[in-house]
Each structure stands twice: as structure tokens, then as C-alpha cells.
Amino acid sequence: MIVTFESDVDRIIADRQHGSSWLVAEMIRACRSLRGDPQATGRLRDAFGRFRAIDRSMAVVHHFLDALEPTLGGDFFGALQAYEHYWSRVPERVVQTLTDQLDTGPVRLLTHSHSQVVIDALVGLLESGVDLSVWQTESHPGGEGRAALKELRRHGIEAELVPDRPADHDLADVTALVLGMDQYTAEMFVNKVGSAGLVATLLALGKPVYVLGDPRKRVCRLRHSDALFEAVPWQPGVMLVTGEGMASADPGVAAGSADGDR
Structure with a gap:
């Protein structure tokens, strides 16, 4: 063809x-x-x-x-x-910010859906010397987690496919949840269906959640398909990482972190 x-x-x-x-x-x-x-x-x-x-x-x-x-x-x-x-330098800056938050290892990160920003960040962590392993969810509907898994392994990352709702006792070994996002406001971010449940579970276990993206994803009003995406509120323990540094879940801080690049 x-x-x-x-x-x-x-x-x-x-x-x-x-x-x-x-x-x-x-x-x-x-x-x-x-x-x-x-x-x-x-x-x-x-x-x-x-x-x-x-x-x-x-x-x-x-x-x-x-x-x-x-x-x-x-x-x-x-x-x-x-x-x-x-x-093009956004992924590099995201990696640096995330590296500053993690020990060199061993680190096990859970991720959901298929985000190129997340994959680039995970590859960057590995290249920076972090002893890294990844749990990648299947990410239904669509099951794009399998494609993400192949890409992670292609880059030499130790990665395993897990159900969209792993058991709590398994998640005790996870260092943090790392998500991408398709858009965000000062109050919420949008990602694949299933993200909200994972955020709630990891926070209940006392684990941090890092949401990776870049300032282009800042919008005034969320627009998304409810069939594939859901809005997740910013809350304590959920950190926004845009390449301009890291912001806490406080809506005013999250908004301010991106305004300079809108």
C-alpha cells in the first residue's frame, strides 16, 4: 500500500x-x-x-x-x-520534575491508558538511573494498555499488564500512580474512564498521584466524550506536572502553574 x-x-x-x-x-x-x-x-x-x-x-x-x-x-x-x-522540550522538563520526587529505586509506578507524555517520562526516568518497573492497566474500553505495554517494553522498561482495578493488597507495592491527561482546568482534569477510581484507591492507600501534561492542555471549559473519558477533581495528594514545575492540588496553584504558557 x-x-x-x-x-x-x-x-x-x-x-x-x-x-x-x-x-x-x-x-x-x-x-x-x-x-x-x-x-x-x-x-x-x-x-x-x-x-x-x-x-x-x-x-x-x-x-x-x-x-x-x-x-x-x-x-x-x-x-x-x-x-x-x-x-519539544516539555517531556524533558516533566522528567526532571518527576525525577526530583522519586528515589532512585526500586520504584514501581502504576499507569492507565496510553499517554505518550507518560511513556516519554517513564523512559526518561529509566535513562536517568531510576530502578523502575511499571504496571500498565489494560485500559478498557479500547484496551490500549496492550499497545502501551509493548512500547514500554520496547524501550527496555520492565512492565506488566494488570486489570483496570488491581486488588488493594497488590497496590500496596506501588510507589505512585502516574497519569496523563487530555485537558484540565483549575478544578479538574480529564483522562480515560477508570482514572477516578484509581486515583481514589491510591490516595486511600496514602500513595501520591502525578498527572503529567503540558500547558497546551489547559482549557477554560472541559469538553469530552463521556463514553471514553471522565473528569477527575484536583485534590490533596494529586500533583500536576506540566514541565513548568509541580503544582499541588489547590485549584489556585494548579491554575497559576500553567497561565504563563497559555
Whole structure:
């Protein structure tokens, strides 16, 4: 099968296994392939129109579209390069913040769904010398935990697939819960269905919860599909890590941590 820009667009729109950061990385790669194409502007306009159909819960996707769409017909590829460069350091900063919170090991982290930000952070922890193992939930509906498990193992991380609701006595050995997020406000964050139950269970066991993302995911009002996503309130023990440092669950602090990059 011949891979074209349009087939890449189809694949990205149809994807249900990855988070918004991964989708944007794929969008950037696909858009970059049109550099030098005399029909690039028209093809990009069509693609951007189709990308708008992606669920609004994917806040990074719509941040990317809002930032780059006005440059179509102008210096789009220069703007694309600048956008990619600016946001590419978020995972590195998230890793540094998370590393400061953890011992070198042994550390066992529980994660849910398939977040590229989380996977990048876990790989960074391993590379920084943390003695790391990961429990990855199956993440139903969809079961994208299996894809996340393969990626973790591909990077050399000791990882095991576990049910979406592990037994409390098993969770006693977990150091912390690490979640991604698709969007957040000062009061709540949105992640895959099942996140709220895991947060409640880990907090009841006295374990910290780290929610990883970047400031592009800060929104004024949450928009998400209730079939796949749920909103989880910020609360004591739940820390927001955006790459600009770490904020406590206090709504005012969580809001302030991201305002500088909105």
C-alpha cells in the first residue's frame, strides 16, 4: 500500500490508541512531508478541516490547529518548525520534575491508558538511573494498555499488564500512580474512564498521584466524550506536572502553574 499525505491524515483521524501529544507529533511529521509540494497549501487546508473532527477532549490537537491554521498560505513550514521546537522540550522538563520526587529505586509506578507524555517520562526516568518497573492497566474500553505495554517494553522498561482495578493488597507495592491527561482546568482534569477510581484507591492507600501534561492542555471549559473519558477533581495528594514545575492540588496553584504558557 502506497502511503500518501492523505492516507496519513486518515490514519491519524481514525486512531483510538494514542493521546493528543502523539497525534500532534504525527500531524507534524505528515505536514512536514509536504514541504516543496506546489499543492501543499490546498492539501493542508483540507487536512486541517478534517482534523477538526477529532474529539475536543484532545486539547493539544486543537491547540496545534489553532496555532498553525492562520499560517496556511504564508510561512507555514517556518511556523511549524518553530512550534515543534518550542514544545519539544516539555517531556524533558516533566522528567526532571518527576525525577526530583522519586528515589532512585526500586520504584514501581502504576499507569492507565496510553499517554505518550507518560511513556516519554517513564523512559526518561529509566535513562536517568531510576530502578523502575511499571504496571500498565489494560485500559478498557479500547484496551490500549496492550499497545502501551509493548512500547514500554520496547524501550527496555520492565512492565506488566494488570486489570483496570488491581486488588488493594497488590497496590500496596506501588510507589505512585502516574497519569496523563487530555485537558484540565483549575478544578479538574480529564483522562480515560477508570482514572477516578484509581486515583481514589491510591490516595486511600496514602500513595501520591502525578498527572503529567503540558500547558497546551489547559482549557477554560472541559469538553469530552463521556463514553471514553471522565473528569477527575484536583485534590490533596494529586500533583500536576506540566514541565513548568509541580503544582499541588489547590485549584489556585494548579491554575497559576500553567497561565504563563497559555
